[in-house]
Amino acid sequence: MPENTNTVDENATQGATAEKTFTQAEVDAIVGERLGRLKAKYADYDEAKAKAAKYDEAEEASKSELQKAVERAEKAEGALKALEDERKLAELRAEIAKEQGIEADLLRGTTREELEAHAGQIKAYVGNSQRFPNVPDYGEAKAPAGKKSTASLFAEAVNAK
Numbered sequence: 001m002p003e004n005t006n007t008v009d010e011n012a013t014q015g016a017t018a019e020k021t022f023t024q025a026e027v028d029a030i031v032g033e034r035l036g037r038l039k040a041k042y043a044d045y046d047e048a049k050a051k052a053a054k055y056d057e058a059e060e061a062s063k064s065e066l067q068k069a070v071e072r073a074e075k076a077e078g079a080l081k082a083l084e085d086e087r088k089l090a091e092l093r094a095e096i097a098k099e100q101g102i103e104a105d106l107l108r109g110t111t112r113e114e115l116e117a118h119a120g121q122i123k124a125y126v127g128n129s130q131r132f133p134n135v136p137d138y139g140e141a142k143a144p145a146g147k148k149s150t151a152s153l154f155a156e157a158v159n160a161k
Contacts, residue, residue, distance in 0.1 A: 102126070 097104035100119040
């Protein structure tokens with residue numbers, strides 16, 4: 001009996017090592033069959049998609065007026081909060097601009113720290129740029145002490161004739 005066992009083991013080993021080869025036609029048939037099963041599986045996809053859309057429409061239509069009102073109220077509250085946040089930011093921007101002596105429209109940021117940091121950057125940049133002197137007499141030249149100004153000399157010349 002032990003001899004038969006060895007023979008069976010040898011045959012099993014030989015069978016396991018032998019590989020089955022396929023022709024191109026067999027491979028095409030196998031792939032085609034698998035694709036056919038896959039297409040059949042998803043053949044009703046468009047129909048299911050249409051049914052889902054109809055279900056969503058029916059669900060929306062079946063909502064009570066109260067649910068619709070609640071949703072509108074939540075949306076309005078969100079919009080109101082956004083407007084309040086925008087107003088608070090504008091007030092904060094104006095306050096910091098006044099404190100720093102710059103235009104509020106120049107400031108960027110959403111928190112006090114960001115706005116103050118940006119104001120500091122603006123002031124540092126503007127502080128380094130060339131400034132023109134403030135001329136209270138709008139550029140009219142003043143005559144040195146004891147001399148007449150050009151305007152008064154011209155007036156005298158016109159009046160002298």
